[in-house]
Amino acid sequence: MKRAILTSIFALLAIAVTTAQKAEFAIVPRPLEVVAADGNYQLTQKSVINYDDTQLDFVARLFAEKVDKSVGIVLPVKNKLSKSSGISLMIDATKFADEEYSLTIGKRRIAIVGGSPKAVLYGLQSLRQLIVAAPATPKGIMLDAVAIHDKPTLAYRGSMLDVCRHIFTVEQVKTFIDMLSLHKINYFHWHLTEDQGWRIEIKRYPELTRIGSMRDETAIGKYHITKRKDGAPYGGYFTQEQVRDIVKYASDRYITVIPEIEMPGHAVAALASYPYLGCTGGPYKVRTIWGISKEVFCAGKESTFEFLENVLAEVIELFPSKYIHIGGDECPKNAWKVCEACQKRIADEGLADEHQLQSYFMERIEKWLNKHGRHAIGWDEILKGGISKTTTIMAWNSTKIGATAAKLGNNVIMSPKFYCYIDYYQTMEPEKNNEPLANGRKRQLPVSKVYSLNPFEGLTAEESKAVIGVQANLWTEYIPTFGHAQYMALPRLAALSEVGWSHPRKDYADFAKRMETMRKIYEIEEYRYAPYMFQGIE
Numbered sequence: 293m294k295r296a297i298l299t300s301i302f303a304l305l306a307i308a309v310t311t312a313q314k315a316e317f318a319i320v321p322r323p324l325e326v327v328a329a330d331g332n333y334q335l336t337q338k339s340v341i342n343y344d345d346t347q348l349d350f351v352a353r354l355f356a357e358k359v360d361k362s363v364g365i366v367l368p369v370k371n372k373l374s375k376s377s378g379i380s381l382m383i384d385a386t387k388f389a390d391e392e393y394s395l396t397i398g399k400r401r402i403a404i405v406g407g408s409p410k411a412v413l414y415g416l417q418s419l420r421q422l423i424v425a426a427p428a429t430p431k432g433i434m435l436d437a438v439a440i441h442d443k444p445t446l447a448y449r450g451s452m453l454d455v456c457r458h459i460f461t462v463e464q465v466k467t468f469i470d471m472l473s474l475h476k477i478n479y480f481h482w483h484l485t486e487d488q489g490w491r492i493e494i495k496r497y498p499e500l501t502r503i504g505s506m507r508d509e510t511a512i513g514k515y516h517i518t519k520r521k522d523g524a525p526y527g528g529y530f531t532q533e534q535v536r537d538i539v540k541y542a543s544d545r546y547i548t549v550i551p552e553i554e555m556p557g558h559a560v561a562a563l564a565s566y567p568y569l570g571c572t573g574g575p576y577k578v579r580t581i582w583g584i585s586k587e588v589f590c591a592g593k594e595s596t597f598e599f600l601e602n603v604l605a606e607v608i609e610l611f612p613s614k615y616i617h618i619g620g621d622e623c624p625k626n627a628w629k630v631c632e633a634c635q636k637r638i639a640d641e642g643l644a645d646e647h648q649l650q651s652y653f654m655e656r657i658e659k660w661l662n663k664h665g666r667h668a669i670g671w672d673e674i675l676k677g678g679i680s681k682t683t684t685i686m687a688w689n690s691t692k693i694g695a696t697a698a699k700l701g702n703n704v705i706m707s708p709k710f711y712c713y714i715d716y717y718q719t720m721e722p723e724k725n726n727e728p729l730a731n732g733r734k735r736q737l738p739v740s741k742v743y744s745l746n747p748f749e750g751l752t753a754e755e756s757k758a759v760i761g762v763q764a765n766l767w768t769e770y771i772p773t774f775g776h777a778q779y780m781a782l783p784r785l786a787a788l789s790e791v792g793w794s795h796p797r798k799d800y801a802d803f804a805k806r807m808e809t810m811r812k813i814y815e816i817e818e819y820r821y822a823p824y825m826f827q828g829i830e
């Protein structure tokens with residue numbers, strides 16, 4: 293007995309010693325458990341990726357492509373499971389949850405077991421990081437033996453891209469989705485309608501794209517300072533065919549695309565296309581400066597709801613997502629206060645004021661979505677006039693507002709601007725660091741600030757269950773090119789991802805070390821990224 297104990301103590305010591313000598317297992321987001329083992333696996337072109345479930349075909353080939361691109365080794369892919377060698381991929385939903393996986397590197401074999409193909413893909417993303425970090429020897433890439441077990445803290449890890457202020461190509465949107473996949477982010481919130489442009493084809497309402505997708509010109513820089521516009525017409529939109537292509541591309545990578553159709557505010561492009569949708573009947577022009585418009589959808593006329601329901605009917609055909617985002621932010625009430633139809637609605641429905649009129653608006657649309665099997669997400673302003681318990685709140689003003697919603701019993705996605713708005717400056721001294729123009733003046737958001745987000749702040753363990761996720765938002769007023777968008781998103785998306793996956797075990801210094809591997813991947817993929825965290829600049 294004593295001897296057995298001594299033996300296991302020695303075995304433990306041996307592991308501790310080898311762990312200290314080994315690579316850091318530089319995986320971002322930080323896995324739940326990492327246990328180093330003895331020995332190593334030589335990855336060569338003879339390492340066959342093998343599996344017997346055809347659902348894994350796509351992720352196996354995707355991984356092979358990434359390994360080839362990263363280290364120049366072409367791994368064979370075989371739809372026949374090997375119990376003894378190569379890289380074996382398996383699904384076991386009896387042992388693992390949907391997003392949970394284990395990754396074991398032994399001397400002869402690497403095995404990834406996940407609760408679903410999605411979880412296996414997460415395991416492969418982790419393995420890719422280990423491969424990029426590992427030393428190349430004449431015998432192959434030398435991977436240290438290890439047993440990793442991982443699952444995310446939060447079910448929803450999201451990122452929003454605004455394609456309205458500036459539009460990007462289909463290929464660029466797909467690259468953004470690749471960036472999310474690399475970071476194990478599982479929701480792509482696609483902001484498609486705005487004051488400055490309507491970006492999705494709706495067959496029943498062709499004017500939305502003929503008129504609403506184009507603006508006459510665009511403000512230069514901070515308009516309140518420059519008072520200048522560029523005089524160049526700007527616009528574009530995604531056809532339904534392109535939307536389907538993007539949704540499929542994301543779905544192949546286990547990312548859900550959530551469309552956002554903004555209402556009742558941020559709707560000027562729709563009003564310009566169909567002026568009857570506004571309180572005054574117009575005319576309206578697609579907005580050429582940023583900020584908030586007082587012109588919004590009329591909440592009094594039935595024709596507004598008919599329009600929105602018809603639009604949403606096409607939207608839900610294109611997007612299988614359970615969640616549909618219906619906006620709800622920044623809706624001034626000026627027009628409603630002097631609109632006969634809106635005031636009649638308030639009187640007829642027995643509403644107290646215009647805030648309750650907005651609640652009426654949102655709840656009516658939410659009910660329509662529910663009737664069609666979908667679930668509404670709205671920005672946190674919708675709490676003001678009271679809101680149904682079934683709406684998911686996207687808290688952007690503060691974690692405190694999110695916590696209030698959670699206490700009310702609503703599900704919450706935390707996206708507070710001072711932690712999650714990745715359109716803000718990336719360092720505390722933007723001028724000194726030559727940062728390009730960004731949103732906000734005193735709103736600096738270094739990677740460490742994103743990393744420090746506590747999505748459960750002010751909540752008990754029970755209340756915290758209402759927080760289903762976190763999200764980083766990329767508004768594009770000051771981001772005219774996709775390279776610039778990448779530079780704003782990376783590496784801050786990595787910090788957001790680690791909040792979503794690994795919040796209870798966060799450690800910024802350790803994260804910064806592990807990020808060196810992620811940086812190599814950014815280089816391999818030719819993603820533009822901000823250099824500051826790698827230079828120790830906050």
Ligand code: ACM
Binds near residue numbers: 621622671688
């Ligand atoms: C927002 O930033 N207006 C949601």
Ligand code: ZN
Binds near residue numbers: 570589627
């Ligand atoms: Zn009205």
